[in-house]
Amino acid sequence: MADTAPSGIRLTSFSHGGGCGCKIAPGVLRDILKSTGGFPLPQQLLVGIETSDDAAVYQLNDEQALIATTDFFMPIVDDPYDFGRIAATNALSDVYAMGGTPIMALALVGMPVNQLPVEVIGQILRGGESICAEAGIPIAGGHTIDSVEPIYGLVALGLVHPSRLKRNADAQAGDVLVLGKPLGVGVLSAALKKNVLDDAGYAAMIASTTKLNTPGRKLSELSGVHALTDVTGFGLLGHLLELARGSGLQAQLDMDAIPFLPQVRALAEKGCITGASERNWLGYGNEVDLAQSITPVQRALLTDPQTAGGLLVSCAPEALEDVLALFRAEGFAGAAVIGRMSAGAPQVKVS
Template sequence: MTTDYKTRLTTLATTGGCGCKIAPRQLRDILDQAGIIAPMDTPEALLVGSDGADDAAVWQLNNDCAIAATADFFAPMVDSPRDFGRIAATNALSDIYAMGARPLLALALTAMPRNKISSKDIANILAGGRETCRAAGVVIAGGHSIDTAEPLYGLAVLGQAHPNHILTNGGAKVGDTVILGKSLGVGLMSAAHKKSELTESDYAQMVESMTQLNSAGTELATIDGVHAMTDVTGFGLLGHMLEMCKASNCQAHLNSAAVPCFERARQLAQDGAATGASTRNWQSYGNDIHGNFEQWQRTLLTDPQTAGGLLIACAPTATKKVIASLRKNGSTVACVVAHMEEGNGIFIS
């Protein structure tokens, strides 16, 4: 595999990508203690805040315009500086797309161990992020940088949407189909990459998925019958689907056989590999998951995804339009993976 770096970035980080996230139950406890969840003084202009576990905050400026804002950064899950920058930027932009908004402006968040990483490698990380933003029509207009123990990179992003076209992870209805836009398994594959256990072809597949923009989200918000949307990241498919279920007062019936997964990730899971974040995810929400599934399937369904696919709940009549939009915007695997039913949690069959 060709390299564009002097130092393997993954050797400088204890964990990487969205696997860096604090486990969902622990995060909820921390936010609750801090009084951040559903604060009493929320202004009316704040359409989406911290109480619903959504991907971005939304502030209404007037009857025709709302601003979506997010910040996302993490440690490297690949060794290539350029790829790391591209992946981190894709992941941050996804939070805006998942709300149905169009990203406009970004600020780079950069923390680097200057005694361990070259200026050239840092420049390539920033160039990778800029490359992805340029492809999305987004301007990186500034940012902030510090010297720190581990390399971290990401973006704060502002986006725009009509207030009527904002989508949250709530709003799914009984009878909805649930569609996933990308294959699972990049957490397992990035862990294997860190141990030099991926082929060049496997690596290319992983990076291609993590740099595929979820730009369909802006269009999906305008399709009649689309009720809820989020993206699948560090809490795994089950974690983010469960957030949608709780916010919508529904139960998801997940067809495990329909879920697209990378073949290499499937092999790794069947061989007993698992990430630490996957285990923490299951410990956080496993009590809400029911049905019949094997250990390797659980590993894939809880695998932390970095720049994962959109997860959309829509009326059955909108299913074809949603899948067509996803495929037009680069998804080759978009498909129905679940249906919403009355009840709570997730049932797997």
């Protein structure tokens, strides 16, 4: 499998973790954030850190609100161009997850400049530029540092009409849950590091992690879409739990309905599971009710960190056909109904 730079350098050898698996564990992050805040917030700040939403949103006027987010990480693959594409897709996803449209980006670049050839660093940046071009936006600036580990990502800015903003805290009892992309990126990346991922598996991972979550823009126009987020480093359970907490509702998942990328189940059974999966479970497992039939491997799949993962939609049942049709019209054939929201103490139940 050709997943190396032309120079033969393995980017992943420079990093202790890759992609969204680099995130600080959810429990640790919550403890850190407890000591922040305390300052008066402007009325125009429509979304801050209060519900761990995907981006900050600041209202500019009656017609426009500014979405601001940033995301960066260490290499999840060895191919520098693919690394840049994945990181850019992941960063822009937060804009789409708020129901917005990206308008521009700034590059965040940290590289071991004495160890990586200039042409390799240039390929990373060109990969990011290619995704931004696909999204129709420029990379208008950024910041670079000399770093021990390669780091790349974006500050992403977007716009949304204030009335069409989709938070992760507005789900309603009776809503249906739709997942836009199959799960398993963390498993495939673990297999890649162990040199057991074949060409087909690598192609599936790249196709998923470089597919922009563009349906978010049109989902914002559907009144039946109540809440929206994307599934990234904390896994499906973690991000669904944030939605449940913010909405004050219980989420119910159907394990058999959850879609997975090709080879993921088999690779997970062989032990291709990231350390971040277990850290995720330790961070929020006390708020998850697993049926006795759920195996340890299935649990690991539910906490598997996703890089540039899919949108997670909470919508009224009568809006479901429109939501699925929108996903499919934009090339997300794997979008699937995976559960529902109901009244009850905030938690996730998996059956």
